[in-house]
Amino acid sequence: MTIADSHASSPRLDAKVPGGPMDERWSNHKFDLKLVNPSNRRKFDVIVVGTGLAGGSAAATLAEMGYNVKSFCIHDSPRRAHSIAAQGGINAAKNYKGDGDSVHRLFYDTVKGGDYRSRESNVHRLAEVSVDIIDQCVAQGVPFAREYGGLLDNRSFGGAQVSRTFYARGQTGQQLLLGAYGAMNRMIHAGRIDSYTKREMVDLVVVNGVARGIIVRNLLTGEYERHAAHAVLMCTGGYGNAFFLSTNAKNSNVTAAWRAHKRGAFFANPCYTQIHPTCIPRSGDYQSKLTLMSESLRNDGRVWVPEKEGDPRAPQDIPESERDYYLERKYPSFGNLVPRDVASRNAKTVCDEGRGVGPTGEAVYLDFGDAIRRDGKETIASRYGNLFEMYERITGDNPYEIPMRIFPAVHYTMGGLWVDYNLESTIPGLFVLGEANFSDHGANRLGASALMQGLADGYFVIPATIASHLAGRKLEAVSVNDDAFKEAEAKARERADLLLACNGNRSVDSLHRELGNTVWNYCGMERTAEGLQEGILKVRELRAEFWSNVKVNGDPNHVNQDLEKAGRVADFMEFAEVMFNDALVRDESCGGHFRAEHQTEEGEARRDDENYAHVSAWEFTEEQKLPTEHREQLTFEEVKLTTRSYK
Amino acid sequence: MNSFIRFLSSSIGRKYVMAVTGLSLTLFLLVHMAGNLTLYAGNDAFNEYADLLESNPLLPLAEAGLLVLFVVHILFAVLLTGRNKTSRSDKYQSSLGMGAKTVASTTMWITGPVLLVFLVIHIWDFRISKELLDEYDLAQMVVDRLRHPVGFVIYTASIGMVGLHMWHAFQSAFQTLGVAHPRYRSLIQNTGRLITALLVAGFGGIPFYLFFTG
Amino acid sequence: MIQKKNHGDLRIVLEVWRQNGPGAPGAFEEHEVMANEHMSFLELLDVLNEQLVESGRDPFVFEHDCREGICGSCSMTIDGKPHGPRDRTTACQLHMREYRNGDRVRVEPWRANAFPVVKDLMTDRSAFDRIQQAGGYVSINTGSAPDAHAMPVNKENADMAFDAAACIGCGACVAACPNASAMLFTSAKLSQYTLLPQGQPERDQRALGMVDQMDAEGFGNCTNHYECEAACPKGISVTNIARMNREYARATLRRRD
Ligand SMILES: Cc1cc2nc3c(=O)[nH]c(=O)nc-3n(C[C@H](O)[C@H](O)[C@H](O)COP(=O)(O)OP(=O)(O)OC[C@H]3O[C@@H](n4cnc5c(N)ncnc54)[C@H](O)[C@@H]3O)c2cc1C
Ligand code: HEM
Numbered sequence A: 001m002t003i004a005d006s007h008a009s010s011p012r013l014d015a016k017v018p019g020g021p022m023d024e025r026w027s028n029h030k031f032d033l034k035l036v037n038p039s040n041r042r043k044f045d046v047i048v049v050g051t052g053l054a055g056g057s058a059a060a061t062l063a064e065m066g067y068n069v070k071s072f073c074i075h076d077s078p079r080r081a082h083s084i085a086a087q088g089g090i091n092a093a094k095n096y097k098g099d100g101d102s103v104h105r106l107f108y109d110t111v112k113g114g115d116y117r118s119r120e121s122n123v124h125r126l127a128e129v130s131v132d133i134i135d136q137c138v139a140q141g142v143p144f145a146r147e148y149g150g151l152l153d154n155r156s157f158g159g160a161q162v163s164r165t166f167y168a169r170g171q172t173g174q175q176l177l178l179g180a181y182g183a184m185n186r187m188i189h190a191g192r193i194d195s196y197t198k199r200e201m202v203d204l205v206v207v208n209g210v211a212r213g214i215i216v217r218n219l220l221t222g223e224y225e226r227h228a229a230h231a232v233l234m235c236t237g238g239y240g241n242a243f244f245l246s247t248n249a250k251n252s253n254v255t256a257a258w259r260a261h262k263r264g265a266f267f268a269n270p271c272y273t274q275i276h277p278t279c280i281p282r283s284g285d286y287q288s289k290l291t292l293m294s295e296s297l298r299n300d301g302r303v304w305v306p307e308k309e310g311d312p313r314a315p316q317d318i319p320e321s322e323r324d325y326y327l328e329r330k331y332p333s334f335g336n337l338v339p340r341d342v343a344s345r346n347a348k349t350v351c352d353e354g355r356g357v358g359p360t361g362e363a364v365y366l367d368f369g370d371a372i373r374r375d376g377k378e379t380i381a382s383r384y385g386n387l388f389e390m391y392e393r394i395t396g397d398n399p400y401e402i403p404m405r406i407f408p409a410v411h412y413t414m415g416g417l418w419v420d421y422n423l424e425s426t427i428p429g430l431f432v433l434g435e436a437n438f439s440d441h442g443a444n445r446l447g448a449s450a451l452m453q454g455l456a457d458g459y460f461v462i463p464a465t466i467a468s469h470l471a472g473r474k475l476e477a478v479s480v481n482d483d484a485f486k487e488a489e490a491k492a493r494e495r496a497d498l499l500l501a502c503n504g505n506r507s508v509d510s511l512h513r514e515l516g517n518t519v520w521n522y523c524g525m526e527r528t529a530e531g532l533q534e535g536i537l538k539v540r541e542l543r544a545e546f547w548s549n550v551k552v553n554g555d556p557n558h559v560n561q562d563l564e565k566a567g568r569v570a571d572f573m574e575f576a577e578v579m580f581n582d583a584l585v586r587d588e589s590c591g592g593h594f595r596a597e598h599q600t601e602e603g604e605a606r607r608d609d610e611n612y613a614h615v616s617a618w619e620f621t622e623e624q625k626l627p628t629e630h631r632e633q634l635t636f637e638e639v640k641l642t643t644r645s646y647k
Numbered sequence B: 001m002n003s004f005i006r007f008l009s010s011s012i013g014r015k016y017v018m019a020v021t022g023l024s025l026t027l028f029l030l031v032h033m034a035g036n037l038t039l040y041a042g043n044d045a046f047n048e049y050a051d052l053l054e055s056n057p058l059l060p061l062a063e064a065g066l067l068v069l070f071v072v073h074i075l076f077a078v079l080l081t082g083r084n085k086t087s088r089s090d091k092y093q094s095s096l097g098m099g100a101k102t103v104a105s106t107t108m109w110i111t112g113p114v115l116l117v118f119l120v121i122h123i124w125d126f127r128i129s130k131e132l133l134d135e136y137d138l139a140q141m142v143v144d145r146l147r148h149p150v151g152f153v154i155y156t157a158s159i160g161m162v163g164l165h166m167w168h169a170f171q172s173a174f175q176t177l178g179v180a181h182p183r184y185r186s187l188i189q190n191t192g193r194l195i196t197a198l199l200v201a202g203f204g205g206i207p208f209y210l211f212f213t214g
Numbered sequence C: 001m002i003q004k005k006n007h008g009d010l011r012i013v014l015e016v017w018r019q020n021g022p023g024a025p026g027a028f029e030e031h032e033v034m035a036n037e038h039m040s041f042l043e044l045l046d047v048l049n050e051q052l053v054e055s056g057r058d059p060f061v062f063e064h065d066c067r068e069g070i071c072g073s074c075s076m077t078i079d080g081k082p083h084g085p086r087d088r089t090t091a092c093q094l095h096m097r098e099y100r101n102g103d104r105v106r107v108e109p110w111r112a113n114a115f116p117v118v119k120d121l122m123t124d125r126s127a128f129d130r131i132q133q134a135g136g137y138v139s140i141n142t143g144s145a146p147d148a149h150a151m152p153v154n155k156e157n158a159d160m161a162f163d164a165a166a167c168i169g170c171g172a173c174v175a176a177c178p179n180a181s182a183m184l185f186t187s188a189k190l191s192q193y194t195l196l197p198q199g200q201p202e203r204d205q206r207a208l209g210m211v212d213q214m215d216a217e218g219f220g221n222c223t224n225h226y227e228c229e230a231a232c233p234k235g236i237s238v239t240n241i242a243r244m245n246r247e248y249a250r251a252t253l254r255r256r257d
């Protein structure tokens, strides 16, 4: 049965989902896909933008298969992509612990965790290939945690009922990325990948409706380069830095995705952002980014704020009776372990009530006092020693003695460029992988699933599905001297010149910070129609202010980090408006999108499956004009839609 | 290219050569020192020991071997140091240091050449000059040299240099050769210190003994 | 006159290296910043850069990304210590509470011929990539891997491999080495694979390839000062260098050509 039969998908959004039983779709699809003959593969050039888990794994695998790969990243080395920062782990339905895990369970959990806003077939495929990812990574020498018997260890993560998370101390992302980077290196050494580092994609080149190349700026020399290919893969990560403060790396940006959007790629569900509840709070205006601390802290720490508003006392001077352990009070059965979004929203609520703590009033306590008294300092140290150390390094406070202060922060973006089952965007020949696409996490991502998705896309999905384009379409020869390339390059240059010519009074950072504040306040953890409308106006004003008053110094023909930042912030300014619009149009609460108008009496998100079980994909129309919304209707064949409850 | 030559032109291969020749020289120094101790038993005992050595038909071979060890050690020291002194053309403007290096480790390229100068003097003193004499009393030559203030200073200072060189060198050679299991780290380090102390005390005791008893 | 924003009452006099490119002449520029003890060192530079931009001058170029001590981008020598005075801490994780009011702090780039200065505090560390390309991987095509449990790994070795794999490729070891040697980095990479069963088939060619590339890049030789270990933000041990020396000798003995 499908719900909302009456809503049809936009004809522009053909997801190309194969038919047949759910668990046979991917194998059938692979069988049905055209193949590119191995000896023909070397005739195809593939551009891969991004070298995170998605891009790194895709570049390496396509090169191994025989394609000519050109890889691009903004870092000085592919190994520094933002994926390196992931700590917790990667999920896979290996069922090594024998606790009843299976592909179906991982699939089910992911669809449910995404609050029923993802495409079932994609998620099922993700769960299927998850097991191959672990095999592949282990064979590469990725040093996952092992037990004394020499076999791999697993843990339960982010409230999952089974232990399916593989991890490598607190550096799972780094170890997985180094695995993919190693695979890339092998192909670079073999001459199968040309690696272009310190290159920023500033435009996509579309020839006769097909993505055929990119324009990049060489960040060391300021030169613009044109690169042509038969297909373009964008693996450029998420847009969390629209909020200025986030746990994302400083160079994470929406530029590549936004430029592709302006060339015709639809942007799906931009309002879905994930806020992580346990981050180290901001300490002042100069704060440049936020640091995530593992969610596992909530297993033993108790969250509280003072009963009284604006209580000036130090935490140790506040007696038990005057503390409000609000999560335990409101959610007696889950207590401090409620899901990310619930924990985050509640923290915001108590801070809005004036009960936040710390110098900025934007923090709540996470107290290990009881746990230390119960289990002893040593036990707690053995569990969280390195996290406590990190906390102390950053804040100067010793969490063994004074409660930690935590606050939610933007962490992941579920939205991204719309892609079909083949990971192809609405521009033929443009494929989007990893966090940059919208595909698998619906309205909310489960812990340890982003790494899984990035590697699934790169190692296993795209190597098969790219043939649909390369073997399925006739691709005429293009040259970087074609008009489309010249036009795109000229446009990119012109934009940079405009930025340099502004010569106003405000630094890029100050404008970015202001944008971030606006997005956080009006399109953050809690959204209202009124707030969003107000926010849109503010974003517009700020965009005008940006273009009239930004100051970018320095030489455009040399390293110019200010110019780089300015280009990215300019894109965030445009993108933010689409984000607001998406949030406004989605008149329901689901996953990471909480509309205050739609909540249950207990303050829980209330979905509207009747009217909103769809993907909103935005089409760029004209500068300064509202984009057009297209909808892909979601159908649920395997998973029954239920409402969560954590009471 | 032959794999041996490749090895010798690599950084690690060259370090191996330094370590192997250095440790062999250390062994030589220990034997040399043990022989020198006969001086405490009087001039005659020392001369007897020297005669015994010189009557050994293998001595020229041993001397040639020793010369090769020195030459190779020095040659590779020049190669290594040369590269290390040119790998950072733009120097730091603040004084670089994390606190792990020692006086001994940073002065290897100074103590080494100083030892070379000393070697020349030393070989002249007791090896070449006696060839120019028809008859000689080696023990007395040593005594005369070391009782002279200039000789005393040269010899004691050079022994100090040996100590400084060895303080770093012994454990360094084992690290270079790849013997660095954490379990043996302190054993090697202590052995190095012990050997250094033995050499300094053994060689150094003699000039002091002679100088202050004369 | 540069207008200073007050973020706190910690007055810091910064001397930051300004250089326009490799081979270009460089010099320190002196600036004053009002800091706050909770600021990170990079945030201090952010504040300085914002001051500079607003007064129409060029901000200093420095590399950074994660600001969590894991990407290995940040790279600066602070008062003669790569990544600054705090043990096992990258520059991005260094906080101003290490400093006192009125402190004078000197910031210069990594200095090594193999890491030429690109601009100000940014250097070109691509030599590290090339060392990795010369063998820092296991050759396995995607999709051909056996089940992950087909090959148990001795836990002690797995842990040692992990310790080596924790290297973030920052280059502080080279920067700290009196000889600008890259042996700590190279040996960490080599050790990870040497210690794992997956790495065995290519063991010899990896050792030869990576060491030869390291030499070709113009790094100095190790003379066992162990400054690298002391500077390394991830505590990579010099026992890895001993292992690499062994591996290289072994591979030489076993080579056929
Ligand atoms: C602190 C933190 C912890 C996390 N922990 C976990 C975890 O434990 N488990 C989990 O599953 N997920 C985790 N995540 C999420 C996960 O790390 C990311 O979603 C994932 O790594 C994204 O990978 P990616 O390959 O899509 O993109 P990225 O790794 O972001 O890579 C983007 C690449 O694109 C390049 N690029 C970007 N823009 C351009 C441009 N304009 N031109 C050229 N190149 C460009 C960059 O250089 C980079 O190489 C965490 C995220 C954060 C922030
Ligand atoms: C008296 C005899 C000598 C002995 C016993 C000796 C011993 C050693 C040893 C064991 C090492 C360590 C090798 C390593 O680190 O792997 C060493 C290093 C060195 N030696 Fe000597 N050496 C002697 C004389 C000399 C001379 C005459 C010179 C120079 C002209 C010299 C120059 C050096 C240098 C520069 C090093 C440093 C190499 C390094 O630090 O790795 N040595 N020596």
Ligand code: SF4
Residues within 6 Å of the ligand: C166, C167, C168, C169, C170, C171, C172, C173, C174, C184, C185, C188, C228, C231, C232, C233, C234, C235, C236
């Ligand atoms: S060994 Fe340590 S100092 Fe050297 S690159 Fe790796 S992490 Fe940095």
Ligand code: FES
Residues within 6 Å of the ligand: C063, C064, C065, C066, C067, C068, C069, C070, C071, C072, C073, C074, C090, C091, C092, C093
């Ligand atoms: S910025 Fe990533 S390690 Fe410092």
